[in-house]
Amino acid sequence: MSNTETSLVWSExxxxxxxxxxxxxxxxxxxxxxxxxxxxxxxxxxAYLLFQRHLRHDPSDADxxxxxxxxxxxxxxxxxLYLQLFLSGYGLEMKDLEALRTWGAxxxxxxxxxxTAGVEMTTGPLGQxxxxxxxxxxxxxxxxxxxxxxxxxxxxxxxxxxxxxxSDGDLQEGVTAEASSLAGHQQLGxxxxxxxxxxxxxxxxxxxxxxxxxxxxxxxxxxxxQKVDWxxxxxxxxxxxxxxxxxxxxxxxxxKPSIISLRTIIGWPSxxxxxxxxxxxxxxxxEELAGLKTVLGFDPEEHFAIDADVLAHARSVSERGAAAxxxxxxxxxxxxxxxxxxxxxxxxxxTRGEFPDGWLDSLPVxxxxxxxxxxxxxxxxxxxxxxxxxxxxxxSADLAGSNNTTIEGAKSFNPVEWTTKSWNADxxxxxxxxxxxxxxxxxxxNGIVTSSTTRAFSGTFLxxxxxxxxxxxxxxxxxIPSIYVWTHDSIGLGEDGPTHQxxxxxxxxxxxxxxxxxxxxxxxxxxQAWRRMLEIQDHPTGIVxxxxxxxxxxxGEEGFASAELxxxxxxxxxxxxxxxxxxxxxxxGSEVQLAVEAQAALEAEGVPTRVVSMPSIEWFRAQGxxxxxxxxxxxxxxxxxxxxxxSQGWHEFVGDAGRLVTLDHFGASADEKTLYTEFxxxxxxxxxxxxxxxxxxx
Numbered sequence: 001m002s003n004t005e006t007s008l009v010w011s012e013x014x015x016x017x018x019x020x021x022x023x024x025x026x027x028x029x030x031x032x033x034x035x036x037x038x039x040x041x042x043x044x045x046x047a048y049l050l051f052q053r054h055l056r057h058d059p060s061d062a063d064x065x066x067x068x069x070x071x072x073x074x075x076x077x078x079x080x081l082y083l084q085l086f087l088s089g090y091g092l093e094m095k096d097l098e099a100l101r102t103w104g105a106x107x108x109x110x111x112x113x114x115x116t117a118g119v120e121m122t123t124g125p126l127g128q129x130x131x132x133x134x135x136x137x138x139x140x141x142x143x144x145x146x147x148x149x150x151x152x153x154x155x156x157x158x159x160x161x162x163x164x165x166x167s168d169g170d171l172q173e174g175v176t177a178e179a180s181s182l183a184g185h186q187q188l189g190x191x192x193x194x195x196x197x198x199x200x201x202x203x204x205x206x207x208x209x210x211x212x213x214x215x216x217x218x219x220x221x222x223x224x225x226q227k228v229d230w231x232x233x234x235x236x237x238x239x240x241x242x243x244x245x246x247x248x249x250x251x252x253x254x255x256k257p258s259i260i261s262l263r264t265i266i267g268w269p270s271x272x273x274x275x276x277x278x279x280x281x282x283x284x285x286x287e288e289l290a291g292l293k294t295v296l297g298f299d300p301e302e303h304f305a306i307d308a309d310v311l312a313h314a315r316s317v318s319e320r321g322a323a324a325x326x327x328x329x330x331x332x333x334x335x336x337x338x339x340x341x342x343x344x345x346x347x348x349x350x351t352r353g354e355f356p357d358g359w360l361d362s363l364p365v366x367x368x369x370x371x372x373x374x375x376x377x378x379x380x381x382x383x384x385x386x387x388x389x390x391x392x393x394x395x396s397a398d399l400a401g402s403n404n405t406t407i408e409g410a411k412s413f414n415p416v417e418w419t420t421k422s423w424n425a426d427x428x429x430x431x432x433x434x435x436x437x438x439x440x441x442x443x444x445x446n447g448i449v450t451s452s453t454t455r456a457f458s459g460t461f462l463x464x465x466x467x468x469x470x471x472x473x474x475x476x477x478x479x480i481p482s483i484y485v486w487t488h489d490s491i492g493l494g495e496d497g498p499t500h501q502x503x504x505x506x507x508x509x510x511x512x513x514x515x516x517x518x519x520x521x522x523x524x525x526x527x528q529a530w531r532r533m534l535e536i537q538d539h540p541t542g543i544v545x546x547x548x549x550x551x552x553x554x555x556g557e558e559g560f561a562s563a564e565l566x567x568x569x570x571x572x573x574x575x576x577x578x579x580x581x582x583x584x585x586x587x588x589g590s591e592v593q594l595a596v597e598a599q600a601a602l603e604a605e606g607v608p609t610r611v612v613s614m615p616s617i618e619w620f621r622a623q624g625x626x627x628x629x630x631x632x633x634x635x636x637x638x639x640x641x642x643x644x645x646x647s648q649g650w651h652e653f654v655g656d657a658g659r660l661v662t663l664d665h666f667g668a669s670a671d672e673k674t675l676y677t678e679f680x681x682x683x684x685x686x687x688x689x690x691x692x693x694x695x696x697x698x
Contacts, residue, residue, distance in 0.1 A: 008244040013313040014052070018045045019296045020306050021083040022115050026270075026292055027303045028079060028100040028107075029283045034100055035109070038267040040079035041292070043196055045164065047261060050163055050194075051317065054247055056328075058321035059089040062117040065351070066328035068119050069136050069451060073129025074167035074196070075110035076281070081119065082107050090118040090178060093212055094304050103158075113450065113478040122123050122478045125470050129164065129172025130193065131440055132471075134179040135447020135456075136162045137188040137257070139507070142413065145428015146390060147347050148335060151499050153254055157331040161251065164193040168206050171195065171214055175470070179429050180257075184222030189254035192247065198266040204277035206611045215261050223251075224256040228434075229263040236265050252488070269295045300667040340638055352389045353453045353537055359388050363531055366523035368554035375487040375545040377523035379404025382528045386410070386430075389534070394457035394483070397433030397441045402547075403459030403487045406431055432456070438464045438495030440455035442471035445482045445658035448493035455534060457483035461493075462502040462544055475540040476514040483533055484542035489519065490644040490663075491679065492548040492590055497669030507648035509542060516618040519544040521573070522552045523593035523614055524563035532567045532619070546590045548672050553596070569619025570631055574599060576608035583638040583690045591642040591681065594661075598640075598686035610636075617649070637697035640689040644681050657697035 021044040029035035051057070056068045086092040092106060099105035102253070106116045110124030120136075123129040144151075144158035153159070170176055179475040183191055185396035195214065199206045202672040215225040226246045230238055243262060250258030267279035273329035284292065299305075336344050349356065364384045366377060386392055386407045393413070396403045411416070413432050414425035423431070441458040448456040458468075465472065465486055475482040491501045509517045518533065518541060520526040526545070533541040553560045553573070565571035574596060575581065583602065585595035595611045602609040612631055614620060620628065632639070632653065639658040641650040647662035654660065661681055667673060676682060 006639040007424060008053070008241050010240055011313075013310055014048070015316045016307065016310045017087055017532055018048050019298070020310055021048065021295060023262055023293050023298050024083060024097055024304065024306070025079040025298070026284050026289050029098050030286075030289050031103045031303075033283060035079070035283065036076040036281050037079070037283075037284060038200070038273075039074065039077040039167070039196060039198065040083065041270060041279075042198065042264045042266050042268050042274075043077065043080045044083065045338065046194055046243060046264075047080050047165065047195075049240060049244060049247070051088050052314070053244065054251070054322050055163060056160065056321075057088075058325040059118070059315075060140045060322065061325065062090060064325055064328075066157055066160060066325065066332070068553045069133075069162045071120055071123065071133045071136070071162070071164045072111060072171045073123055073131065073133070073164055074126065075123030076480045077167075078107070078109065078111050080165065080582065081111055081228055082116075085116070085118040085312070085668040088118075088239075089318045091316040092116070094306070098304055105252055107220065110607055111602035113480075121447075122474060126167070126169040128443060128470060128474055130166045130170050131175045131443035132447040133162050133164045133191060133193075134183045134188065134440070135444035137183065137447075138186070138409035138413065138444060139193040139448045139452035139454060141188070142393065142428055142448075142454060146428070147339070147343060149169055149428060154573060157335055160190070161503070162191050164191070166193050167201065167617070168197065168201060168210060173209055175439045175443055179439035180218065180223070181221050182344065182434065182437065182440060182444070183257045184218070185418070185649050186413075188257045192250045193257070193258040193259040193688040194247075195259055195261045196618040198264045199260045199279060200266045200275065200277055202277055202280055215259070218259045222256060224253040224257070224258040225261070226250065227261045227263070230635055231263050231265065234646040236268055236548035237408050266495055267492065271295055327337070346390065350453050355534075356388055357386065360531065362388050362523075363527050366527070366552050368552050368557065370525060370552050371549035372523050372552060373546045373549050374523065375404050375547060376404070376524045377404070377526040378485065378530065378543065378545050381527045383408050385534075386531070389455070391404035391454040392457075392534070393430040393454060394445070394459070394485075395434065396459035396485075397434045397438045397464070398426050398436045399460055399487075402431075402461070403485055405457065405459035405485055431459070434458060436465040439471060442468035442475070442482070442484065446471055446475050446478070446480060446486075449480050449482050450478065452671050455481065455483065457485050458488065459485035461488040461499050461500060461506050464506055465542070472509070472515065472540065472542070473512055476512050479514060479539050481537045482540040483546070484540065486542055487545045488547045490546070491675040491681075492546055492644065492672045494547070494672045494675065497670050498666040503663055503666055504648070506544065506643070510617055511651055514539045516541040516616055517544060518542070518566075518616040518619070519589040520615045521567065521589055521613045522550055523553055524552065525613065528563045543591065548590065551593050552591045567619065568623055568627065569616040569621070570612055570614040572631055573576065573613040574611040576610050577603055579608050580633075581608050581610035581636055582610055583607060583640070583694055584610045584632060585686060586639065586641040588614050588615050588643050591644055591661075594642055594681070594683050594686050595640075598690060601683070601687050602690055607690070609690070614653070638690065638693040640686055640693055642681065642686050644676070653686045654693075657693055659693045659696075661685045661689050668676060
């Protein structure tokens with residue numbers, strides 16, 4: 001569906017479709033009584049131009065792999081997207097527009113991934129759409145490099161573009177600066193952004209806070225920049241020829257991402273509220289709505305109406321989409337013919353989200369008795385499975401050596417000219433370098449896994465998950481399988497001190513619905529945690545890893561259970577030596593060893609003691625009540641939980657007679673042994689807590 005015309009052909013039916021979209025946007029917000037009509041009114045021609053003339057898409061198949069992607073970064077103007085989905089024939093009908101922002105509607109207040117056909121990602125938190133779109137562009141380049149690297153540019157069925165509409169608010173958010181800098185560095189010529197420069201936000205004129213030269217900034221990032229100003233004549237003229245020409249120029253620029261600054265007037269041509277903050281986030285009101293319809297030649301008394309011929313004209317885009325889809329199918333058939341059967345089979349497996357036969361044999365088994373940090377174990381797991389899972393890729397926010405996230409021997413995902421002494425670059429490389437941009441790292445991984453079936457991960461210190469939180473939350477909301485690798489998980493990181501020692505982060509991450517947080521106790525738990533994380537494809541996971549060495553337990557010996565039970569979230573690591581336990585010690589991560597040591601002391605005193613490793617509270621909660629009762633029987637009220645982090649959340653598992661050995665204050669700068677001792681997270685403290693719990697439960 002690429003547009004090869006030298007000039008734009010724009011019919012009366014096209015203009016009527018655009019104007020109908022404007023009044024429908026106003027009608028929808030007016031009916032529900034709240035919403036954001038302004039930009040939906042003024043962006044109608046730009047969005048319609050994209051959907052009708054530039055996007056390669058097939059409304060009959062919203063998930064077609066060969067489609068271009070469109071992301072509406074300012075999700076508050078959701079009607080900008082919904083109206084094009086309605087006009088194009090994605091399944092939205094007039095009743096859905098009438099149900100805007102109401103319970104169960106296909107038209108929620110902000111676009112939601114997986115809820116409405118044609119919505120590529122959930123947007124609303126400003127900046128996330130544009131930042132995540134960079135990940136969309138990453139994924140396209142990686143897939144092309146994996147499966148069709150030798151095809152000339154523009155000829156491969158793996159070629160597609162990513163189009164974005166962004167707002168002033170998006171460009172003010174810091175995450176877009178991070179991601180846009182990376183997009184320029186990566187020379188993502190498949191990314192086209194239309195920046196709606198309307199100079200209005202909730203506080204009215206953006207001059208109160210935003211006066212920078214946006215295009216100069218993006219030129220400095222390495223972007224191709226253009227400006228289309230519909231106000232330049234002194235009168236507002238929607239020069240669609242100029243915008244169309246700019247989009248074509250952006251499409252032709254394949255060595256840089258492109259941004260087009262489109263100067264609009266918000267709410268035009270609403271007679272009284274255009275160009276004001278008042279039209280940004282509230283209904284027009286009956287008088288203003290009637291005025292808008294009158295200006296555009298519509299009946300003020302008529303609501304939610306569209307001429308049948310206008311709708312038919314707009315929906316004829318489906319015919320062009322079907323033709324483009326057929327062309328792509330032919331191109332895919334030709335690719336299959338010229339490509340090795342093994343590579344075709346690999347593509348089909350990855351596209352189905354399946355694993356190769358025997359892949360579990362690649363998981364390492366770690367030697368008992370050898371102390372190793374879980375971050376090192378994680379790096380070894382990544383490198384063990386990487387040869388059999390080419391879909392796995394990722395990297396770190398400038399902490400590769402600390403996070404152990406590098407796939408050894410793999411090239412960096414970078415233009416060749418960014419080869420350094422340490423890293424060989426390849427445009428389709430496998431090792432991601434995010435620089436010190438933790439927020440963008442998370443958003444870009446979100447884009448990769450949302451737009452492809454490859455599996456991507458990002459690494460940083462656990463403390464810096466705070467910088468990533470909006471993107472983490474969005475991945476959980478969308479239900480996408482992003483993987484976050486967080487190392488240096490506690491005061492165990494030592495001398496870097498309280499700025500780098502996480503305390504409340506585990507509890508705050510566990511509070512995010514639909515996010516699994518896994519803190520393995522030893523190297524073999526780490527391997528099994530990676531297995532389960534890779535198997536999960538409908539929500540994100542984060543693995544939390546130690547800097548310091550921890551013992552590797554003798555699985556299957558001395559009473560220690562198999563690490564494969566990690567998938568249960570919590571399991572009996574080592575049971576009481578005789579009879580039912582009188583006290584249960586629950587630990588995570590590096591503190592499980594304290595529970596094991598405490599068990600030995602208590603058993604020596606004649607107290608039957610069970611040790612439960614709880615690497616993932618979320619996975620444990622997902623088990624049936626019968627299994628949870630088996631691990632934590634209600635009859636055993638004496639319980640202790642030990643974790644070098646906030647106590648928040650642990651009362652659920654220890655109950656009213658239980659005791660906690662946790663950390664509810666910030667750390668300090670000292671070696672790890674001193675810190676654990678001074679802060680009372682010790683074997684002795686666990687033993688004392690167990691005795692207190694036994695007394696309380698008697």
